[in-house]
Amino acid sequence: MAELNMIQAVNLAMREALADDESVVILGQDVGVDGGIFRATIDLIEEFGEERVIDTPLAESGIIGMSVGMAVNGLKPVAEMQFSGFAYQAFHQIENHVARFRWRTSGRFTMPIVIRMPYGAGVRALEHHSESREAYWAHTPGLKVVIPSGPRKARALLAASIKDPDPVIFYEPKALYRSFKEEVPDEPETLVIGKAEVVRAGEDITMIAYGAMLPRTMEAAERLEKDGVKAEVIDLMTVSPLDEETIITSVKKTGRVLVVHEAARSFGPGAEICARINDKALFYLEAPVNRVAGYDIHPPYFAREHHYLPSVARIVDEARETLSI
Amino acid sequence: MAELNMIQAVNLAMREALADDESVVILGQDVGVDGGIFRATIDLIEEFGEERVIDTPLAESGIIGMSVGMAVNGLKPVAEMQFSGFAYQAFHQIENHVARFRWRTSGRFTMPIVIRMPYGAGVRALEHHSESREAYWAHTPGLKVVIPSGPRKARALLAASIKDPDPVIFYEPKALYRSFKEEVPDEPETLVIGKAEVVRAGEDITMIAYGAMLPRTMEAAERLEKDGVKAEVIDLMTVSPLDEETIITSVKKTGRVLVVHEAARSFGPGAEICARINDKALFYLEAPVNRVAGYDIHPPYFAREHHYLPSVARIVDEARETLSI
Amino acid sequence: MSRRVAAQIDDIEYLSILDETGKVDKDLEPDIPEDILLNMYQAMLFGRRFDERMLKLQRQGRIGTFAPIKGQEAAQIGSAFHLRKTDWLIPSFREAAAQIWRGATPQDIWLFAAGYNEGVNIPEGAHDLPLCVPVGTQLLHAAGIAYGIKYRKEDGIAMCFHGDGATSEGDFHEGVNFAAVYGLPVVFICQNNHWAISLPLSKQTRSETIAQKAVAYGIPGIQVDGNDILAVWAATKEAVERARTELCPTLIECVTYRMEVHTTADDPTRYREEDEVAPWRKRDPIDRFETYLKKKGLLDDKAIKDLNDAYQEQLLKAWDDTEKRIHELDSADPLSIFDDLYEESPPHLEEQKAYFKNRLQKEAHNG
Amino acid sequence: MSRRVAAQIDDIEYLSILDETGKVDKDLEPDIPEDILLNMYQAMLFGRRFDERMLKLQRQGRIGTFAPIKGQEAAQIGSAFHLRKTDWLIPSFREAAAQIWRGATPQDIWLFAAGYNEGVNIPEGAHDLPLCVPVGTQLLHAAGIAYGIKYRKEDGIAMCFHGDGATSEGDFHEGVNFAAVYGLPVVFICQNNHWAISLPLSKQTRSETIAQKAVAYGIPGIQVDGNDILAVWAATKEAVERARTELCPTLIECVTYRMEVHTTADDPTRYREEDEVAPWRKRDPIDRFETYLKKKGLLDDKAIKDLNDAYQEQLLKAWDDTEKRIHELDSADPLSIFDDLYEESPPHLEEQKAYFKNRLQKEAHNG
């Protein structure tokens, strides 16, 4: 057992995958000699060589397009987009090819590709470095979208994503990269993609979150506890495909739901979660599903970014609203 | 008054805009000499010259990136993406710049850009020519998303979009390009962006649709009428920003809602509509909001495409389901 | 001297061996075994007949839109003939002749064109990608495939086709650059057919040749008469060797002409004059190769007629087969539209599939 | 002959006029008015002092990440000095010296770097784009701006900066191609500082020079000593004239070096050796220009000291101002985060704004 922060955990998962499977390669801007601008790939090039830990030219479509070809030819690329805000340069390769190759070749060519992208606000970064747009990817058939909320899960989910025979958008909450450490087991560990976890049991209200919003939601749940509110917290972990079962089971129990995400509210992940609840548990609802989300604006530059992000206080207040207390 | 099909109506709106405002230019692949592969821009180059009706090299990011610069320098570009499935090559220019320039310069540089894209299934086309992914654009702050359902509206909405000081994704249901004609007034006409229209009044159920699904939904409403069901049909016209008021007013009246779109169901526009209803009219609902949508798959090649698209029969059956009849 | 040369750039060469009239430049004539010459001829001829048949099928409404290859057979066959089975073919969407030579069947191509996913049918072990509709994206796939080859130290190569229009896409640039930077065994074959739908080459780029775009990536580029199969063959041979032994990509520009519509949805009379097309009719790649082979005594009119007859028959039968498959597929249930999105179908898809099954029953029931 | 030249390609020239030691090549020395020479020196020097101060501010935690310009002052100033007020400057993110010369204030730049949208403050009438974070996207904006210039038959030009890394992006390719095809008055200035974060130029491209990438687009390209302001000035002069009068773009590669970190979030010791950096210290663009100006009698140590003192004071004051603005902004209510997304705010945004206002009150209330 080692105490790791999330970036170390991500690094560990890649190191294990490289050691375990010769077909795994890492590629992206600055992932080699530099070890990644967040140090996610630190020391990997020394251990596995530059043919497997590949510094690429500055071209995102190049990185993903080459990953497609690599996957066709038997490799398992783990590609890094330096920030999720620069993955759009590769959007066409992802939508047109990564998400479709298995389907269009009836399974002949598959896309065991992981695309890692740091996302979200909270690190005093420049423009285009703070968005949270997992909904784009979640709306794209053929992809899976995985978002860890802490070091241990990051390692286990990334390991599972690399093993997954289908393409995974691995969205990393960069605000959590170094925010806390956790015990991460020495032995390999994976989590099932497509499964959410009830990380806190309760019966008064269901709070659904993931990524950087999970710790805040947990904190809010603890504050609510002081007022006697027993909040159940679900860590989604996989945003697509959604684990409807876990969500619906909880909602049927509590009848009240809060969804917390930093993505913009409109047409965001919360809308789909709300719609699934509508589909399967409408008449269990005692209050509207409450979306505590980013506003429908661009995240302001970092001096005012905190106003954009759902705060613990806001989550608590909204939970009370939903509980009518 | 002339009887026009939708492609002629789109052409008319551009011709009027070109005649009306020297700063309007048209650009895209094959929009000039060829008149556009769907003939949307036919005869415009003859009338307005190749400096205003601009054939571009084969590069979507080029088209949108150049439009950004044109807008900065006082032009009003109407850019065509040959198919919505090839707009992803320009995704980064749209997300990083088109959607943000006004905001990031506090209004100093604005983006009066219209990006026209034919979308959707139903024309026996090749791969990547049948998708309906308006949700991507709708989830992007700073953009507007407009989708016409017939010739007259297409003309009026496109005219309004070109006049709009902000960027509009003008999503054209190519299945309707030549499917029917309508009287289109000779004098200029615009519609307000952001407003939906109740195109059929009723009190039993609210059916919300847009684009190519609108005619089908109307047909379904008529079939339901025969069984004594009075369906209210809303033509959304603008998918973002949503006209919540029109939707909520209707839902409060009927208590039952069907949303019809050909976009994939999960994380699609129907989810947001459902969530807005949840927010504002949950306790008026007598049944779950029913999303009659494309499945969460890629539209199959055209021999089986019709299985993917919501059919009139499916809409009718689902309405009955929602009405419990 | 302070105004000095920073980089010496070689001029771009143009290679032509067999001219319009079928006359060969003896100094340059490559030494190609007779059976290969004949095989290449047959592949070109079959490509031509196949294309004509396909156009007919489309005009009869039996299949959907496709991109005819007429006039580009030499560019495709002269290059693809250098591929070993273990090498990779990465086509754009206008390489039916090359694809068939590699093993694709008319049946599958037509099935695909008739709107059935099943037409994309690449046998296990075949090193062929399916056609690529988004223009230019496939260059990067070629780079990735070649990376895999190099990574495993195989001696294969990847041959990637694209059009003149594709050279304007960012992915062309990124693809060639990646292949160059990593020293990958790729041969990029640009079929410069002068048009990208309605856009003439002169509006696509300001550069005199496409071959010179190689200069930007520090790799060799050459322009060849794309209607001259000997020139295509000779230039590709060099490039394939360079790829295999030096792990260096090459950009070959085959100057050819799109004799037909862009696709069957296109009307070229809107943007080009017969005057421009006419001279190209005289440059037909099959005609001049025929003259050459006849002079060599490898071919006579009877043999040509026999081949054509055999091909026509083969194509008739192929369409019969295709129709049968279409019929079969139409009567099978279409639940397969939910297949192959993921290795394991997630619950919401299973639910939608069940719903769809139910609807099928309902609709069958209602008529 | 059948193996003939398809396109004659000129070699790529390298221009250097003022060498490392400050020695000038008299044959090539451009005739620059003395006041311009001095102004350029001042703009470089101010850029250097500004950059140093900014680095300090960042290290003190007063502002966020930024990209230092140290070593690249000549490339920026020698080129931008050709711009008229009505011409356009389209920067990447490492052109503070050029931006300040054009009228941007240290206050605004710092305010932006401190995380306030208000720092992007381009006065009405200024023809300057704000910095562009997504690498390479701005080349297309330059093409579009230039299209507007040509469309209205103005005599302006657009000058667009980008890095060596940017040349790998598809948008570089599409941007230069669009400018070339339409014959637009753009000058592309590539600051080849040898690094794109940790990637050395040799892994970015296989081409010997960046200038030769111009060949792909059929436009002129030239490589210059980017630390030699006279060479930069002379090459840009030619290019600007070509843009203005011939409506033809040019690609100028300024060979320079990133003396500092990539951005303040970067640690270059991970990927480059001091051995590589050291020779570049001797090639400092300001030092050699100083030597030149001193020899010309336009500058002496006292003048330099006076300038430095004045700039330091000016910068101290600028930071004071900035802090005041930050203070003001921090005490103003932050409702403006909802502004300027659209000309007219749609109902759902108004609703969210009202909600936010309410939350602000609540949170103020709760402490």
Ligand SMILES: Cc1ncc(C[n+]2csc(CCOP(=O)(O)OP(=O)(O)O)c2C)c(N)n1
């Ligand atoms: C990214 C993308 N943009 C647009 C299209 C529509 N389109 C299909 S083929 C074509 C022209 C291709 O020209 P070229 O590369 O010269 O190939 P050719 O058709 O001449 O074989 C266009 C614009 C597309 N398929 N993909």
Ligand SMILES: Cc1ncc(C[n+]2csc(CCOP(=O)(O)OP(=O)(O)O)c2C)c(N)n1
């Ligand atoms: C599209 C995009 N990808 C990645 C990044 C992250 N990034 C910022 S600067 C940079 C390197 C740029 O190198 P170069 O173009 O040489 O400019 P320089 O930093 O040397 O001035 C990278 C990769 C980005 N900003 N935009």
Ligand SMILES: [Mg+2]
């Ligand atoms: Mg072509």
Ligand SMILES: [Mg+2]
């Ligand atoms: Mg650089």
